[in-house]
Amino acid sequence: MDRINTFSARQTAALGLARPAVAHLQPFEPELADLPLEKMKAELGQDRVIKLSFNENPYGPSPRAVEAMQRELTQLHLYQDSKGDDLRRAIAADLEVEPEQVILTNGADELIFLTAFAFLEPGDEVIIPTPTFGQYRASSLAMGARPVPVALTDFRIDVETILQAVSSCTKIVFLCNPNNPTGSFISQEELDYLSRRLPENIVLAIDEAYIDYVTDPSCALGLRSLAHRENLLIIRTFSKIHGLAAARVGFGISHVPLIEALQRARLPFNVNRIGQAGALASWQDKAYTDTMRELNTANREYLYTLLESAGMSYIPSQTNFVLADVKQDAAAVFRQLAEAGIIVRSGAGYGLYRHLRITVGRKEDLTRLGEVLRRC
Ligand SMILES: Cc1ncc(COP(=O)(O)O)c(C=O)c1O
Structure with missing residues (x-):
């Protein structure tokens, strides 16, 4: 309420008209680590900034995706296919599901929001292993639902604690696998155990x-558990390994009834023409994503060695980021890195005050990071 009271009378009146769940949301206020690269450079007064805060692909999109997107530029006066059938068919064929089991969304973010929008009512509970990606909580709050955080055990999601948190009000369990910000994962046995024991009327959304x-x-792979559970949703994105973060394409896979519910909830033209074309070309360019995975694995190993030689430790990661324990106040290390033009993600937002989440960048950028870390 304090925040609302500090607004001008006119804003307060408008906020008063908003649904209470929305009026109480905190607007997204970008910090330094959230800025686009150009703004970061301006903010830091530096020409060269290494951005390791957003888990973006440092090598950019596949050249085939770039060509496909360029071809669409002259067609922007025409609305695109609203369901993105070419891309849905391509995804479905490779993942061995039906196209009707796939929904395209404006990034994974929109799919998380649509899941909350489609399934949650005020008073519902949403189980969220924490710390994790913030949008599960934000989307649940926007619907007036109650996020129920359950703690990780040794930086890993613990399926038993999830089951213990289930109540008659539980509607969704959001599971981030591998988890952001820890990079850790759950095994197929753990996922199957959870999926079989969770009451059927709860949506298990695996990001x-x-x-x-x-x-x-x-x-664990959500797809391997799909056959055993009707209300299981797999959330994927083209923002990470495909290097298409700004094209805003995500997708969901589930059984047809759940996808039908989400299709009703989405806006008709949620994924733009350029994004659909880029995502399709990238999906078909398997050699590119394979190369990206190999580079990431090698660079991640290199990052581990740099952290070790700086006297720091880390949680072994299966992602393109690493949660580093810097063995001191992470805010001070964050500042030293920022002064050197390197922006990482502070652990403070996740309640981790000795940790930094570092995106696996290009080798030369990591070398620079290592030099600064050794001086911290
Ligand atoms: C776990 C997780 N889910 C979803 C997203 C959002 O992805 P998108 O860019 O597809 O909206 C992110 C972005 O960093 C993420 O870390």
């Missing part, structure tokens, strides 16, 4: 934004 980077075969 696999980073799944394409995984090389450990014991990591």
Whole structure:
């Protein structure tokens, strides 16, 4: 309420008209680490800034995706296919599901929001292993639902604590696998255990934004559990390994009834023409994503060695970021890195005051990071 009271009378009146759940949301206020690269440079007064705060692909999109997107530029006066059938068919064929089991969304973010919009009513509970990606909580709050955080155990999601948190009000469980910001994952046995024991009327939403980077075969795949559970939703994105973050394309996979519910909830033209074309070309360019995975694995190993030689430790990661324990106040290390033109993600937002989440960048950028870390 304090925040509302500090607004001018006119704003307060408008906020008063908003649904209470919305009026009480905190607007997204970008910090330094949230700024686009150009703004970061201006803010820091530096020509060269290394951005390791957003888990973006440092190598950019596939050249084939770039060509496909360029071809669409002259067609922007025409509305695109509202369901994105070419891309849905391509995804469905490779993942061995039906196209009707796939929904395209404006990034994974929109799919998280649509899941909340489609399924939550005020008073419902949403179980969220924490710390994790913030949009599960924000989207639940926007619907007037109650986020129920459950703590990780040793930086890993613990399926038993999720089951213990289930109540008659639970409507959704959001599971980020591998988890952001820890980079850790749950095994197939753990996912199957959870999926079989969770009451059927709860939506199990598995966010696999980073799944394409995984090389450990014991990591769970939502697709392998789909046959056992009707209300299971897999959330994926083209923002990470495909390097198409600004094209805003995500997708969901589930059984047809759940996808139908989400299709009713979405806006008709949620994924733009350029994004659809880029995502389709990138999906078909398997050699590119394979190369990105290999580069990421090698660079991640390199980052581990740099952290070790700076006397720091880390949580082993299956993603394109690493949660580093800097063994001191992470805010001070963050500042030293920022002065050197390197922006990482502070752990403070996740309640981790000795940790920094560092995106696996290009090797030369990591070398620079290592030099600064050794001086911290
Ligand atoms: C776990 C997780 N889910 C979803 C997203 C959002 O992805 P998108 O760009 O597709 O909206 C992110 C972005 O960083 C993420 O870390």
